[in-house]
Amino acid sequence: xxxxxxxxxxxxxxxxxxxxxxxxxxxxxxxxxxxxxxxxxxxxxxxxxxxxxxxxxxxxxxxxxxxxxxxxxxxxxxxxxxxxxxxxxxxxxxxxxxxxxxxxxxxxxxxxxxxxxxxxxxxxxxxxxxxxxxxxxxxxxxxxxxxxxxxxxxxxxxxxxxxxxxxxxxxxxxxxxxxxxxxxxxxxxxxxxxxxxxxxxxxxxxxxxxxxxxxxxxxxxxxxxxxxxxxxxxxxxxxxxxxxxxxxxxxxxxxxxxxxxxxxxxxxxxxxxxxxxxxxxxxxxxxxxxxxxxxxxxxxxxxxxxxxxxxxxxxxxxxxxxxxxxxxxxxxxxxxxxxxxxxxxxxxxxxxxxxxxxxxxxxxxxxxxxxxxxxxxxxxxxxxxxxxxxxxxxxxxxxxxxxxxxxxxxxxxxxxxxxxxxxxxxxxxxxxxxxxxxxxxxxxxxxxxxxxxxxxxxxxxxxxxxxxxxx
Amino acid sequence: xxxxxxxxxxxxxxxxxxxxxxxxxxxxxxxxxxxxxxxxxxxxxxxxxxxxxxxxxxxxxxxxxxxxxxxxxxxxxxxxxxxxxxxxxxxxxxxxxxxxxxxxxxxxxxxxxxxxxxxxxxxxxxxxxxxxxxxxxxxxxxxxxxxxxxxxxxxxxxxxxxxxxxxxxxxxxxxxxxxxxxxxxxxxxxxxxxxxxxxxxxxxxxxxxxxxxxxxxxxxxxxxxxxxxxxxxxxxxxxxxxxxxxxxxxxxxxxxxxxxxxxxxxxxxxxxxxxxxxxxxxxxxxxxxxxxxxxxxxxxxxxxxxxxxxxxxxxxxxxxxxxxxxxxxxxxxxxxxxxxxxxxxxxxxxxxxxxxxxxxxxxxxxxxxxxxxxxxxxxxxxxxxxxxxxxxxxxxxxxxxxxxxxxxxxxxxxxxxxxxxxxxxxxxxxxxxxxxxxxxxxxxxxxxxxxxxxxxxxxxxxxxxxxxxxxxxxxx
Numbered sequence: 001x002x003x004x005x006x007x008x009x010x011x012x013x014x015x016x017x018x019x020x021x022x023x024x025x026x027x028x029x030x031x032x033x034x035x036x037x038x039x040x041x042x043x044x045x046x047x048x049x050x051x052x053x054x055x056x057x058x059x060x061x062x063x064x065x066x067x068x069x070x071x072x073x074x075x076x077x078x079x080x081x082x083x084x085x086x087x088x089x090x091x092x093x094x095x096x097x098x099x100x101x102x103x104x105x106x107x108x109x110x111x112x113x114x115x116x117x118x119x120x121x122x123x124x125x126x127x128x129x130x131x132x133x134x135x136x137x138x139x140x141x142x143x144x145x146x147x148x149x150x151x152x153x154x155x156x157x158x159x160x161x162x163x164x165x166x167x168x169x170x171x172x173x174x175x176x177x178x179x180x181x182x183x184x185x186x187x188x189x190x191x192x193x194x195x196x197x198x199x200x201x202x203x204x205x206x207x208x209x210x211x212x213x214x215x216x217x218x219x220x221x222x223x224x225x226x227x228x229x230x231x232x233x234x235x236x237x238x239x240x241x242x243x244x245x246x247x248x249x250x251x252x253x254x255x256x257x258x259x260x261x262x263x264x265x266x267x268x269x270x271x272x273x274x275x276x277x278x279x280x281x282x283x284x285x286x287x288x289x290x291x292x293x294x295x296x297x298x299x300x301x302x303x304x305x306x307x308x309x310x311x312x313x314x315x316x317x318x319x320x321x322x323x324x325x326x327x328x329x330x331x332x333x334x335x336x337x338x339x340x341x342x343x344x345x346x347x348x349x350x351x352x353x354x355x356x357x358x359x360x361x362x363x364x365x366x367x368x369x370x371x372x373x374x375x376x377x378x379x380x381x382x383x384x385x386x387x388x389x390x391x392x393x394x395x396x397x398x399x400x401x402x403x404x405x406x407x408x409x410x411x412x413x414x415x416x417x418x419x420x421x422x423x424x425x426x427x428x429x430x431x432x433x434x435x436x437x438x439x440x441x442x443x444x445x446x447x448x449x450x451x452x453x454x455x456x457x458x459x460x461x462x463x464x465x466x467x468x469x470x471x
Numbered sequence: 472x473x474x475x476x477x478x479x480x481x482x483x484x485x486x487x488x489x490x491x492x493x494x495x496x497x498x499x500x501x502x503x504x505x506x507x508x509x510x511x512x513x514x515x516x517x518x519x520x521x522x523x524x525x526x527x528x529x530x531x532x533x534x535x536x537x538x539x540x541x542x543x544x545x546x547x548x549x550x551x552x553x554x555x556x557x558x559x560x561x562x563x564x565x566x567x568x569x570x571x572x573x574x575x576x577x578x579x580x581x582x583x584x585x586x587x588x589x590x591x592x593x594x595x596x597x598x599x600x601x602x603x604x605x606x607x608x609x610x611x612x613x614x615x616x617x618x619x620x621x622x623x624x625x626x627x628x629x630x631x632x633x634x635x636x637x638x639x640x641x642x643x644x645x646x647x648x649x650x651x652x653x654x655x656x657x658x659x660x661x662x663x664x665x666x667x668x669x670x671x672x673x674x675x676x677x678x679x680x681x682x683x684x685x686x687x688x689x690x691x692x693x694x695x696x697x698x699x700x701x702x703x704x705x706x707x708x709x710x711x712x713x714x715x716x717x718x719x720x721x722x723x724x725x726x727x728x729x730x731x732x733x734x735x736x737x738x739x740x741x742x743x744x745x746x747x748x749x750x751x752x753x754x755x756x757x758x759x760x761x762x763x764x765x766x767x768x769x770x771x772x773x774x775x776x777x778x779x780x781x782x783x784x785x786x787x788x789x790x791x792x793x794x795x796x797x798x799x800x801x802x803x804x805x806x807x808x809x810x811x812x813x814x815x816x817x818x819x820x821x822x823x824x825x826x827x828x829x830x831x832x833x834x835x836x837x838x839x840x841x842x843x844x845x846x847x848x849x850x851x852x853x854x855x856x857x858x859x860x861x862x863x864x865x866x867x868x869x870x871x872x873x874x875x876x877x878x879x880x881x882x883x884x885x886x887x888x889x890x891x892x893x894x895x896x897x898x899x900x901x902x903x904x905x906x907x908x909x910x911x912x913x914x915x916x917x918x919x920x921x922x923x924x925x926x927x928x929x930x931x932x933x934x935x936x937x938x939x940x941x942x943x944x945x946x947x
Contacts (some may be wrong), residue, residue, distance in 0.1 A: 044566075054584050070558070077551070079808050081860035083800060085524070091867060092801030205565050248867045310795040312790030318564055319573030320790075323805035323812015327561050330805015330812070337801045378562040385572060 004046055035245035035397050038214040042194065042202035043130030054222060055127045056339050059134060059198065061118045067373060071328055073107045078329040089340055089353040093333040097352045101336070102329055104361050114366045121169065125198070128218050129211075134198035135191035135219065136162050140173045149187040150252075150459065151225040153216060153243075157234020158380055159335040160442060161197045161370045162190040163363075168448035172455065180452060184459050189223065190214055193235060195379030197370045202379070208386040209235065210397055213242035213291075217250070226250060229462075231455060233257040233443055235383065242397050244404040253431070253462040255407040255455050257443040259418040261426065262393045268422065272299070283421030287435045291417035299416065306341065306415060309334075313384035321378035331377060339364055342441035345411045358446045401425075405465070407432040407458030409451060413440030431465070432458045514805075515727045515882055520693050522676065522684035523611025533608060535704060540604045540615070542680070544596050548855060551812055556587045559811040570822060571836045574815040578834045582818070583811055583841050595705060595848045599644065604680070607704060609697045615680035616673035616701065617643055621654040630942060631734075632707045633668040634698060634725075635926070637738075638716020639862055640817040642679045642852045643672040644845075645927040652934035661934060663805045666941050671705065673698060675717060677861030679852045684861070690868045691717065695724035699732060708732060711944075713937060715739040715925055717865065720733060726886040735944040737889040737937050739925040741900040741909070752829075765903035769917045773899035781898055788823060788897060791816075795866035803860035813859060814850045821846055824923035840928050887947065889914040889940030891933060895922030914940045 041047040076181045080095045088094060121136045140149050153174060154165050169188050176182040192199035193212050202211075216239065220228055229252050232240040244251045261268070271282035276293045278284070284292075292298055312320045324331040340353035347354030355364065371377050392398075406427040410417065412435070420433045434454055439447035521527045548872035550562035564576045602617045624630055634652060635646050652659050653668040675694055684693075698721065701711055711734050712722035719738040726733040753764040754777060761771040774780065794802045806813040829836035837846065853859050888909045892899065894917070902915040916936050921929035 074558075074808075077555075077808075079857060081800070081803065081807055081857060082685075084864065085685055087687060087800075091864060092798035093804065095800060095804065098804070117756060122752070203563075203566055205567060305797050308794030308802075311793040312802075315787050315790040316573035316819065318562070318576060319815050320794075320802075321562065322574060322576070322579070322815040323809040324557075325562055326555075326812050327805040327808035331803050333804035337798060345688070375562060382565070382572060434910050 001120065015432050033400065034248060035210065035242060035400055037217065037246050038187065038210045039129070040204070040207070040211055040214070041130040042200075042204050042207055042211075044203045047148045052130070054171055054284050055125050055316055056124050056222070056465040058198070059123045059125045061115045061123070061198070063115050068111060071111075071372070072106060075102055078102060078327070080329075088351050089337070089348040093337045093340075094351060094353060095333075097355075098329065098333055098336075100352075101332065101355075101361065101365075103255060105328075105332070105365055109160070109362060109365050111369055111425075114362065114369065117166075117366070118163065121166070123198075126222065129223070131194055131200040131202060131215075133191055133194065133200075133215060133219055134162075135189055136165070136169075137187070137189050137223070138169050138173050139187045140185045143185060144175070144182060147182075147185065149185050151220070151223075151228035152186040152188050153228055153240070153457075154188060154190045155194065155212075155216065155230070155231045155232040155236030156190070156196070157232070157236050158196070158373070158383065159338055159357045159367075160445070161254075161367055162192050163370060164442060164445040165190045165366050168452050171448055171452035175452070175456065178449075178452075180456060182227075184456055184463070186229075189220070191219060193239070193380075193383065195383055196376055197374050201376060201382075206386055208395075209238040209383075210242050210246070210395075211386075212239045212244055217243055217247055220250070224340045225309070227252050229459060231255040231257075234441065236347075237386070241402055244402050245397055245400055248404050252466075253405045253407065253459060254402065254427075255409070255458050257409045257411060257451060258441065259408055259410075259423045259427070260399045260416065261418055261422050263426075264393070271299075271421070284419055288417065290419070291412060292419065300409065302345070302415065309338075310384055310388070313381040314388035314416060315385065317381035317385050318378055321381045324377045325375055328368075328372050330411050331372060335368050335371065336364060339442065341415075342415055344440055352415070358440075363445070402427045403429050405429050405431045405462045407454065409436050409443065409454040411436045411439040411441070411443050411447070413438075415441055431461050509621065512616050513727075513882060513885060514730060515692060515695075515725055517696055517699075517728055518692065518703035519610075520686075520689075520696070520768065521611045521688050522689055522693075523692070524685040527611065533611075535607070537605050537607045537704070540606045540680070542596050542599050544592055544855065549592055552592075552854070553587060556583055559583060559656060559809070569817070569833050570830045574822075575833055575835060578837075579811065579815055580632040581834075582814065582837075582843065582847075586810075586814070586847055588817060590844060590847050592851060595844065595851065598647075599848070602650065604646070606680075607701065609700050609704070610693075612676055612684060613682040614673055615643075616671055618669070618671050618705070619654055620652050620669040623655075627655070628665060628667050628806060630667050630669050632702070632705075632710040633670050633937075634702060634712045634722070635670060635672045636677055636698070636712070636714035636718030636721050637672070637675065637678070638714070638718050639678070639744050639865065640820055640849075640853065641716065641924060641927070642849055643674050644849050644852060645924060646670070646672050649926045649930035649934050652930055653937065656934070656938060659931075661931070662938065665945065666938050668711075671702070673701060675721070675862075675865065677865055678858050679746050679856050681860065683864075688868060691720045691724050694721045695728050699725060699729055702732070709939060711732050711735045711737065711937075713737040713739075715923065720869075723884055726884050726888075727882050727938060730886045732897060733886045735887045735889065735913075736884065736909075737891070737940050738840050739891045740896060740923070741890060741892075741905050747907075750907070753904070767917075770899070770901035770903075773894060773900060784793070784827065785898060791820075792866060792870075796862040796870040797867065800860055801862045806859045807857050810850075810854050813854055817850050817853065818846055821924065824895075824897055825928060826922055845927070867923045873885070883912050884909045887911050887913045887944045889916075889936065889943075891916050891918055891925065892917045893921040893923070893925055893929070895920075897923055913943050 031074055080099060083094050084283050121138050123136050125132045125134050143149060156164050158160055171178050171180060172186040172188055195201040227250055230240040230243055237256050240254055244254045272295050275282050275284050279289045324334055340347045340355050344354060406429055408423060424430050435449055439450060443451045561576055561580060576613055602619050604617050606613050606615055637643055637645050651668050652661055653670055658824045677683040712725055714722040719740045720742050722736055726736040757764045757766045758775050775919060805818055822829045822837050825840050826836060888911055890905060918932055921932060
């Protein structure tokens, strides 16, 4: 009797363990399958039967007198609302400071000159899946004997544009001239997300990050690249991640300056509640704790206070963008607010929003002008709806992991901090994870040198590992 | 008493020796509770405030005059509007969008064409001026209101003062169709009854022709206090109050602040009360056994499926609330500069909040319940007064401190209350849930049709409900 009850207990234990393992594998292990390529056709009306024109045509940003005088008239007739006393940037963009920006815009900003700045890098357009895709393609000015340029796809976000990369491009295509060593030299491709800047906006519903990743994948193949690196932040983070999930054999390495986790489980909740007291238990480093806690202030309240724009853009983009495509001042206020708080949350306490601490007005206004002259603010906002309308954490790509070698540059003033402990659940092959000493959300725009250095050391690691594997 | 009894109690049996002190304790306890409850604060503190610009000047008393006021327009104003309408930059919508992405831009073009070519602002200004307007300064800012008295009072009838408060993105203009039904019900085929009103419709400070506060912190409590001061200045000691949207919260605060002045409170929207464990259980059970938790069949029909109607729908419709409660100056900036942007933003609400199924229509069903003239007149009020940004700031001032209205929920409302529950309101609150907060509900009516903008859309239904509510209160 004793033996049988013991055997019974042991059997029960075995079943329990097996059962747990089974449940664990069924429910918690993220699948390692690839994300399917999302084909689509985003042009107007019906897809034509004839084959699509796949030529790559050069493109230059142009401006006209009409465009400028229309802009000036709108700036002249702008109707401002006086801010509340001592409100700084707590209620949004302060209109007293906005007036100063508008005055600079009218009197000193030179759009013709800035268009020439934009045109200093070669730009192109090509039709993919029914829409015209705009991109910048910069090749290295010189290559040492026997070395090939490594293709690097860099993807912007909202409310940014391809222009954000203009300061970092030379550091990557010509690192030697900037004191960065010439072991790795890149040719850089910066496309505009469809619906942003000079890329045509999709005419059909459902154009989400997987669609953008598929379009960019086709772009890279069309340009003749079989293997390439990708880099991104904001929407660029998600699009490059999706690209690595769609075509892991083509993406040599994925570098990100922002990571968001969308699948939050019990471990995340526990680490939020207890992480301050037992950081080691949850894999948190000191810097993680410093950036994440107190969690209410740096996590929950920040999400609530800063995500109003995402909420309305994910639900009513055509409404909220309507006035912004008609009022350049409104557009500027809306976009500049992000360049203030997402660079440093403390800037909200400043009367000028700290805007010119890290950026020049010329740079900020050039980015805004890209939205204005292309009339793309509404389609840019629709991207939020197409990605978020079904809810966060519900889409297939959010449930899949990334096996491609990943490098993460974690900037201190990013809106939300994601510790490596959380990131590695999704990015299973993190090759480098560094806490950057300074900088916020618009990393390439604000700290091009820091970002370039991190990209270079990441690529270095990936290349060396590959060589080692080949041996 | 207990102590005095003790020396004698040892003479009685043990049972009595226990019962008497226990009973005395019990009575004492009840007495204590009753005394405490009487002294428990059931009102909100009135407080005080000053919202003018700069420093408050202490010399001289505040100007208490009530100044008549007429809305005016000019050629310049109209010309400027036309120019902006002419140079509106339109963005094509995706195919099959209807109103799912927000205001449909193809339909918007039609609205703009009407606005530019047929809408007559001068004529609408005359319409607005048909009721007498006034300004008066309270707490440092100019308060705008209309004050409509019945043109003839039937013999022997008392005229009840009624304060109607609008919300966002509405205005005093929403009440223009219901006012005659309340000041002269008999003339409009409404039940005679004993009830006739003189109506006061103020504009919330920051909205329309009321000056916007210059200081931070102007919330519904401050509004409630200012409106009490307004009624007092007009010579009323007791009055009825009615409201929807912000008007509901403001009039509710008024009833919590000075219950002795508010004879009756009528609302067509109940601000969603905080979820407690009890109400959560009630919600979960109510899906299966509504009668057990006090839900009527109509409640169940309007309230469930719960996730869809109370969570997803609200999330889908509350983007504006989220951005206005956090970055109003950013959200409103472009809208004060682009009249078409302003119209799209405001009219989207008149579509979706009137009937949720309008989302599927290419024209948002706007003209099925309203005329373009009416809708644009309301938009023009925001445009000519440039009040969109201050109107949005109201969300931040109210939600930043009190995200779940918790302090005021604890206070409760004891004034006789009437609730008109419209079927297409954004969210439905069953009577049994409303009772947690409105402790003295006299009437609760399931209206047969209508949405959020009740007075604008179904003036007769709302007027009838107000009148029957007031009649009941008068008989109390």
